[in-house]
Amino acid sequence: MKKDGFQTTIEVKYRDTDSMGHVSSPVYYDYLQHAYLGYMFDVLQIPKTEKLPHIMVKTSCEYTQPAMYGDMLTVNSRVTRFGSKSFDMEHIMRRNDEAQTIVAKGASTHVMFDYASNSTTVVPEQFKQQVAAYQGE
Structure with a gap:
């Protein structure tokens, strides 16, 4: 695990773009969620x-x-x-060009949840330790 984060590669599809040819703003949230899920299933x-x-x-x-359509992005x-x-996460989205241009900076907040009791729970120390080890801290 690199210190700059878990990496998710995303190819921008035509359907992701708006009438100007740019990735439409709501689509970045899909990229963010995709990256979050990849990170969590890998760490856990x-x-x-x-x-x-x-x-x-x-x-x-x-x-x-x-x-733009056809760009390859990496989400850290x-x-x-x-x-x-x-816990909070950051999601830095870069175009896979020579400069590694940042196209978006996302953030997300997550709450520990017990589905059986339908209530929030304390962040377990084991989870904190797993994340720290995974991120090389």
């Missing part, structure tokens, strides 16, 4: 058929450069903060 080493022990409760995205995702019941 659980089958993709299982539910993750947390839910996404907040997202944001800052668009810095347009991405990493956990940046732990709270008592939540």
Whole structure:
């Protein structure tokens, strides 16, 4: 695991673009979620058929450069903060060009969740340790 984060590669599809030919703003949230899921299933080493022990409760995205149909993007995702019941992630989206141009900066907040009791839970120390080891911290 590299310190700059878990890497997800995404090819921009034609359907991802708007009338100007840019990736449409809501599509970046799909990229963010795809990267988050890839990160979490990899760090937790659980089958993709299982539910993750947390839910996404907040997202944001800052668009810095347009991405276009045919671009290859790499999303670097990493956990940046732990709270008592939540954690934050950043998702830096770069075009795979010579300059590794940042096209968007996303952020997400996740809350630990127990589906059986339908309630939030404390972030387990084991999860914090798994993330720290995974991110090389």
